Amino acid sequence: MNLRYTDSSKADVELAFAWYEKQRRGLGFEFLGCVENGLNSILETPEKYQVKYSNFRGCVIRRFPFSIFYTMK
DSSP, X not given: OOOOOOHHHHHHHHHHHHHXXXXXXXXXXXXXXXXXXXXXXXXXXXXXXXXXXXXXEXXXXXXXXXXXXXXXX
């Protein structure tokens, strides 16, 4: 499975990273680590996550109110 990111998804992650870093130094990097764990989980078993809308599946990020939405081709 190949990953492709939309421009808006990149912007969302950058904004969230900056916001968490303002809350506490290092928290943004913890957020990125949790996003990376979610992406790795999706890559390992993409069928694991439920379809949330149309053909989009959603992986909730641990510890943060953030989800990764994706489709499989």
